[in-house]
Amino acid sequence: MIRRYLREWSVAAATLTLLLLLALVKPQFFSGQNLRDILVTKAYILIAAIGMTMVILARQIDISIGSQFAICGVLASLLAKWGLPLSLMIVGTLGAGALLGALNGALVAGLRLPSIVVTLATMVSLEQGIRWITGGEPVRNAANFQWLGLGQTAGEIVVLATSAAVLAAFAAGLRWLRAGRAIYATGSDPEAARLAGIRPAGVVFGVFVLMGVFSALAALLNGIQSTQGDPTSGQGLGLQAIAAVVVGGTAISGGRGTLFGTFVGFILLAVIGPALVFLQVEASWEKAIQGTIILVAVASDAINLRQRRNVGASLAAR
């Protein structure tokens, strides 16, 4: 078990070491309020990273999710403003996310275009499209939209519970469901997957649609915390999500990785900023440290892999 998830556990160990250090130096960091603030305000990144994990597992990438996030955020605010019941507002927003994801999916799976360029193009068009339509003006949120009308404490619990439930459900699904294994198979080797009776194009289309739904869910969880739907939000969300996935040990070449890893990667990257504030280091160093973490994580991956290969080679030589 430990051997199998070595990569995930080593990131977890790094995260725990960091948290332990913080506990020794600044025990105030571990006040329930502070931890809850961090998790609630950054939950949307975790949600996006869950979708991104599946995209990357299927050997694809999606850098357009920031624009999907912005569009769905504005749409949710508008739907609530027009007086739609909350349930319809949620369904409508998630549906819009699915449509945006289906657009990427159709171009990648249907026309066999490279996903990085397709999502670069849809990102530019959608991001500027929503700004053009709204004129860049934010939409003021209706009163019943904020915290879904439940008040802050209950609203925060909803955000945390939704994130935890989605994480657990999809972690289990990837591990045990047929559809989950099909994602791994497609990412490992599309041709082998096809021979095994899986339709790789269908799987790829599916993960892009799911990604769109996750972007919409992220926009909802983020939107209900704010007083307005901002069409310029979501910039850089794609790269943040990819960073969490990669630090969590998912291989960019597809077929290897877990949501447990993504969760650990997300936590490590999420606590850096607040930790700096508590350690009285200037918060402007946050991004530099995150970049270093990404590089160290992937470099240690490569070194580990090489050592294991060398062991394998020497065994074979005998």
Add this chain to the structure above:
Amino acid sequence: MLAQALPHAERRPGVRFVPTHERILAVLLLAETAVFCVIGRHFVSADNAFEIVRLSVEVGLLALAMTPVIVTGGIDLSVGSLIALSAVLFGKLFRDAGLPVGVAAVLTLGAGALAGLLNAALITGLRLPPLIVTLGSFSLFRGLAEGLTGGSDSFMCPKSFLFLGQGAQIPVFLVAAAGFWLLLHRSAIGRGLTAIGLSPEGARHAGIPVGRRVALVYVLSGVVASLSSLIYVSRYTQARADAGTGYELLAITAVVLGGTSIFGGRGRISGTLLGLFAIAILERGMKLADLGDQLAQILVGVLLLTALGANALLEKLSTRRAA
């Protein structure tokens, strides 16, 4: 894969007009110009042409250096952030350390080379995917720029350096374009880069020093990003840690629109220049016709998708013709 291995179809004798990617792009460029001549005010003028080139230089330099990177099958997401880091270093060197501007500029270019070397070392030394390495340095370089300035400090460009942003950057750009054209299309190194993009393993067996060649394109990319940064500082007369945000994606867009395959092994500097100016003319024309920047950007995305789709179609056709 086979289609990419075929050399440029227009060179084959006996075919009168093959609609290659670049020719279609050139027609598009002319069409854009014609449309904007009609709907835009003052579009056709020497001043406007000068402005279009002047405003395209920073992204243009990045796109030139990005072309060989993508031809080898790689990508460099860190160049936009490197513009910020270089600008901040340049400011620190001449303002805080009191170095002469020329020395500060040369040291900045050196720092760009080092930044490129960091990417190169991780990519060739540890055989890590370029996308992930440069995603990490994308964050690292921007973060260093933010950390060094506390996120808010800005630098004024020294007066003696302003010339670089007022027109002197155009000859620099032309020299860079010629240099990259020679490197990619008229040198053994360039053939090697194409071979690496098609098959790194095959290139290695053919005696090409794959690691050194790949390292070269990332180091060049770093130096050129720093050069682009100096021009940026000089044109805007000041710089902060947010300089060059998103420029890496603009550069990649120009390169891919120009017909370079994102999988490597196929790409031309002339295509990149056509892609760059197709975007620049579109943006400038929409602006002069009061249609707004955003609509231009939306069209750039649509254009990119159309180009990709057309490219896939052309490839299919040329395979069929070859078969």
